[in-house]
Amino acid sequence: MLLAIDCGNTNTVFSIWDGKEFLCTLRTSTHHARTADAYFTWFSTLINHYGIKPDITDVIISSTVPRVVFNLRVFADRFFGCRPMVVGKPECLLPHAPRVDPGTQVGPDRLVNTAGAFDRHGGDLIVVDFGTATTFDVVAHDGAYVGGGIAPGVNLSLEALHMAAAALPHVDVTKPPKVIGTNTVDCMQSGVFWGYVGLVNGICARIRAEYERPMRIIGTGGLAPLFAQGEMLFDEIDDDLTMHGLTVIHDHNKKAEAQ
Numbered sequence: 138m139l140l141a142i143d144c145g146n147t148n149t150v151f152s153i154w155d156g157k158e159f160l161c162t163l164r165t166s167t168h169h170a171r172t173a174d175a176y177f178t179w180f181s182t183l184i185n186h187y188g189i190k191p192d193i194t195d196v197i198i199s200s201t202v203p204r205v206v207f208n209l210r211v212f213a214d215r216f217f218g219c220r221p222m223v224v225g226k227p228e229c230l231l232p233h234a235p236r237v238d239p240g241t242q243v244g245p246d247r248l249v250n251t252a253g254a255f256d257r258h259g260g261d262l263i264v265v266d267f268g269t270a271t272t273f274d275v276v277a278h279d280g281a282y283v284g285g286g287i288a289p290g291v292n293l294s295l296e297a298l299h300m301a302a303a304a305l306p307h308v309d310v311t312k313p314p315k316v317i318g319t320n321t322v323d324c325m326q327s328g329v330f331w332g333y334v335g336l337v338n339g340i341c342a343r344i345r346a347e348y349e350r351p352m353r354i355i356g357t358g359g360l361a362p363l364f365a366q367g368e369m370l371f372d373e374i375d376d377d378l379t380m381h382g383l384t385v386i387h388d389h390n391k392k393a394e395a396q
């Protein structure tokens with residue numbers, strides 16, 4: 138069985154893939170100082186709670202935070218006796234090489250989203266991922282990542298407002314009842330919610346105009362369903378796209394090894 142680990146700047150998600158389905162998905166905050174033993178204590182407690190007895194033989198990691206990879210490698214080696222594949226390392230092959238400026242280190246999460254999205258939806262896509270950052274990944278007709286956009290994440294924007302303005306409280310993002318807010322919280326939610334609807338619409342329209350071929354838009358990440366309530370932002374929402382992409386890349390490497 139495969140343990141797929143998606144480590145973002147805010148959260149780290151573990152999923153166990155039995156070859157047909159994900160048996161469980163576990164989430165923790167990303168913290169570079171967490172040791173291999175601490176990961177295992179947390180992991181084994183939760184899988185016992187869910188009554189799962191996985192036989193993990195393989196581990197694949199995508200990490201946007203380079204420092205956490207060391208402890209995750211020790212975790213894979215010590216508890217599952219395996220050398221993990223790490224997306225972005227030269228020995229981890231991608232189904233399609235990215236076409237970007239020389240020297241660009243594309244975020245592994247974006248490469249993984251690209252692989253997952255191409256496998257499920259084919260080419261000519263914009264993948265919009267609402268994580269710590271809001272990213273736009275353009276997937277070409279042949280499945281290659283060919284660029285995109287990086288905007289501040291929704292929660293980051295709300296946090297920045299709260300941090301910078303003495304009178305603005307901490308609020309969670311939600312769709313406000315009206316666009317014209319009649320209290321501070323509604324005003325902040327209106328600005329951020331409708332602001333991001335405009336941002337996503339605007340960037341996707343401009344990408345489409347520049348790309349000059351019909352494209353479909355796939356939304357993913359924790360906040361995609363919320364933003365789908367705003368307007369027809371996406372052709373589809375795919376909430377486990379990153380995890381699916383990790384299984385696609387793992388499979389691709391296994392097939393290459395077998396040849």
Ligand SMILES: Nc1ncnc2c1ncn2[C@@H]1O[C@H](COP(=O)(O)OP(=O)(O)OP(=O)(O)O)[C@@H](O)[C@H]1O
Nearest residue numbers: 145146147148267268269270309310358359360363
């Ligand atoms: N209505 C909501 N308001 C605030 N946060 C929400 C809401 N719905 C989901 N979320 C948050 O979305 C997040 C899940 O998003 P996702 O895993 O895509 O990104 P992330 O963990 O924030 O970022 P990264 O992957 O970069 O670490 C969770 O932290 C969850 O709390």
Ligand SMILES: CC(C)(CO)[C@@H](O)C(=O)NCCC(=O)O
Nearest residue numbers: 201242243244245246247270287
């Ligand atoms: C943009 C983030 C932070 C989104 O998680 C990540 O993909 C990243 O660190 N990217 C590196 C730069 C790039 O993708 O071009």
Ligand SMILES: [K+]
Nearest residue numbers: 145268358379
């Ligand atoms: K993510």
